Amino acid sequence: MRLFGRRDEPAPDPAGGITEFWAWWAQARPDLDAMVAAGEAERLAEWIGPAVLVVHPSLVWEIAPGLAAGQALVVTSAGDPELRPVAHRWAAAAPPADASWEFHPSRKANPHAMDLTLDVGGYEFALDKLVLGLRVPHGRPRVDVVAHHPIFTLLDDETRTEAALLALDWLLGEDDVARWVGDISAAAYQPIDAVPAVHLPGVVADLASGYRDEQWALLEGETPSGARLIATARYPLRPVDHPLFDQHIAITLPYAHRDAEGLPEGSSLEALRDFEERLAGRISRMDGRAVLAAHMSADGQRVLHVYADPVSEAAAHAKELVVSWEEGRPRVDVAADPGWIAVSPFLT
Template identity: 45%
Template sequence: MSGNERIAGFWRWWAGRSDRIAAAIGAGTVPECSDEISAQVDALHQDLQWELAPGRRAQHALVVTAGGNPELRPLAERWFRTAPQGDPVWEYRPARAADPQALRHDLASGPHTLGLDQTELAIAIDEDRQLLDVSVHHPLFTDMPEEPRNRVSYLVLDWLLGEDGVERWVGAIESVVERPDDALPAEALPEIVDGLAERNPDGKWAMLEGRGEDGSVLLVTARRPLKWIDYPLFDQHIGVTLGYTEQHPAGLPSPEALTWLREAEDELTGILGDSAVLAAVATVNGQRTFHLYADSQDRTARDRASKWTEATHGARVEVYTDPGWRTVSRFA
């Protein structure tokens, strides 16, 4: 059974159970329904997670989430995009939403009970990558092993920014035992993220350069911000490579070759239109590769790219699944 068939089956089941589950929330008897819900979510994929939460525009929200796993995020997104239209009772989410109020409560972790309002963060801002590296500290971390410390840290960030917000704005995450000298209250994080977003309202491109042992130059132009979470269905990498013979000793194209490559890029991206997004362009040793991403369940971009390469001298295409955009992550 395909993923789309499993999703359709879930929504057929939900149509006959949503009223009962809403009533169970009101009566405080959700545990009686949890095994049934779990079975239906497991039928989508056993590693998906679910929860019932208060709604923003409705009474309740049903959340089916990849739990930070890029491999499953497209499935959660397709589940969400085929959901019934929201109504006064139910709304639907493909990721956990931010809930900063949760930091006003205590969190039990093994033998420890953490007052989350004591959590502090040290934040390093990378303006170029539009990412924050975050160190998370709590006074009780001194008594906790690394794994539960890390779990608490991720939960705190999820509550502050939501799952997608963490993926979009946070780079490295570290739980630290020693309190950083520049520690800030945890609730400052959303405002810092808002400031980073406001300083970078429009997309731009960054140029990166490296050199191989043979003296060849690798030149990369990459989208900024390079964030796959902004395109959660674009889980398919389409690599279109063009060879050029007129080049400098370091392997970069001559002015004539560069003009041809730019014209080819404009033609290719024009043909693909909104069916794909260009994430990065890498040039090295007489070859330029356009790293494109598209929806693996929509053949439009793949077919158009293949047709274009067949008609273009020196072009070839390679297509494979790449949720999370690992191929271009080194350019982020």
């Protein structure tokens, strides 16, 4: 498995770069197949690297064994939420997989991970010798991992951490690492409660089983001015579950009836619930192209945070719905937010 990327260069337009990449791929495919057949890995890198660079200079790519095809071309954001939509749009524009090539926007779990060995710093890094200390903090939908391998005593912190991260991607797949793994550290010495790495997928599957149904969390806080704030957010809330939803739609609804702390009550509370139900109805008819992530109420207004695929009509639906709002002047603000920064306090 070969891993390539990144360069700190000005980013091109991803949409144009994606189109250019696949046009190049169609022309270069016979030569690329010949390089694979001849085992010319370095030459393959010289061809594919510049083509991926055109999509975005900070994407990481690698060629890995395919799940069904002979090999997979993986172009990934390597955990960068700002780049995840670019990688997924690249994969969505790919030609159909065939016997030779398949295409993925993130590393997939390798079913033969425990048989893998690679060179790390001149030492053999065999996954069957990797052990993990695992801890699930109370109330958190994540497992914290402390990784140890016999060669870690011979490596610097950065190198062993990179090796541990790659091993987790092989064991779980990159997306499930983003979903379910919390703090990650690579230790020079074995944790007291360490278990063989082969058990990690089972632990994660058990954790994930508790979050199959839709759940919401109710949170309280204060605004910068000290006013009470009530928020409701999906739980868990993670951009990795909606990789193409990089358009943020903030719907601000002022309400007329509020209590002494500025929170909605009476007919205003009923009107807000009715609006949210109508919004949810619109979203449900959009073929999974938008999601209501959270809403917050404070100081006489509620802000609903919707994330959507920009090619959807979610923003148009929001602007149509607010026309019917009668308690003050509503507002709809639309902006690109691939990292879900607007709801970052609620991300889990």
